Amino acid sequence: MFPLRSVHRVLKHKDKISILEQLNPIARYATFEENQTPSEATPMEKTLNQITLLGRVGGEPQKRGSLEHPVVIFSLATHTHYKYESGETSQKTDWHRISVFKPSLRDLVFSYLHKGQRVLVNGRITYGSVKEDGNIKSTTSIVADDIIFFHSGEN
Numbered sequence: 697m698f699p700l701r702s703v704h705r706v707l708k709h710k711d712k713i714s715i716l717e718q719l720n721p722i723a724r725y726a727t728f729e730e731n732q733t734p735s736e737a738t739p740m741e742k743t744l745n746q747i748t749l750l751g752r753v754g755g756e757p758q759k760r761g762s763l764e765h766p767v768v769i770f771s772l773a774t775h776t777h778y779k780y781e782s783g784e785t786s787q788k789t790d791w792h793r794i795s796v797f798k799p800s801l802r803d804l805v806f807s808y809l810h811k812g813q814r815v816l817v818n819g820r821i822t823y824g825s826v827k828e829d830g831n832i833k834s835t836t837s838i839v840a841d842d843i844i845f846f847h848s849g850e851n
Contacts, residue, residue, distance in 0.1 A: 745820040746818070747817075747821050747838055748818050749772055749792055749794075749816070749817045749838065750814070750815075750816045751772045751773050751792070751814070751815070752773050752812055752813065752815075753770055753771070753773075753811055753813045754791060755771055756770070756811050757770040757806050757809050765797075766797075767796065767797055767802070768795075768796045768802045769793060769795050769837075770794050770796075770805070770809065771791050771792065771794070772792045772794050772817060772838075773789050773790070773792075774789070774790050774792065775787050775788065775789050775790075776788045776790070792838050793835075793836070793838065794819070794837070794840050795838065795840065796839075796840045797839065798840075798841070801840065801842070804843075805840075805843060808845065809843075809845065813845065813847075814846040815844060815845055816844040816846070817840050817842075817843050818842040818843075819839050819840040820841070821836065821837070821838055821839075822836070823835065823836055824837070
């Protein structure tokens with residue numbers, strides 16, 4: 697099958713819709729008319745905000761929030777490996793802030809998740825801002841919907 701990105705660049709708008717519908721019948725709900733903005737889209741429009749991360753916990757989970765809106769947060773490290781033409785390899789580590797709001801999952805994470813443990817997190821990405829010392833700082837967080845704990849002989 698051909699990559700959708702290259703199809704997107706070459707075809708006209710109406711042709712793109714036809715190709716998308718052939719690939720996925722639901723795709724017609726996720727397209728816009730040529731001059732239509734997302735806010736003017738039909739109510740049946742499908743959107744997706746989904747992320748899956750597999751990595752190691754960077755520190756012990758912490759309880760935050762209030763009694764009415766408790767949350768457990770922890771950091772998660774993921775790695776990307778690079779190999780240069782010279783044969784040299786390099787690794788880049790990305791740190792993700794994971795927020796857990798679901799009551800049963802929140803309690804499990806706080807009780808049983810530990811630094812260095814390997815976990816798989818399914819959730820959605822959120823953006824926000826906080827005010828620190830009069831300056832507004834952007835924040836990015838992953839809201840966990842499901843977490844799978846991995847155990848090894850080391851943990």
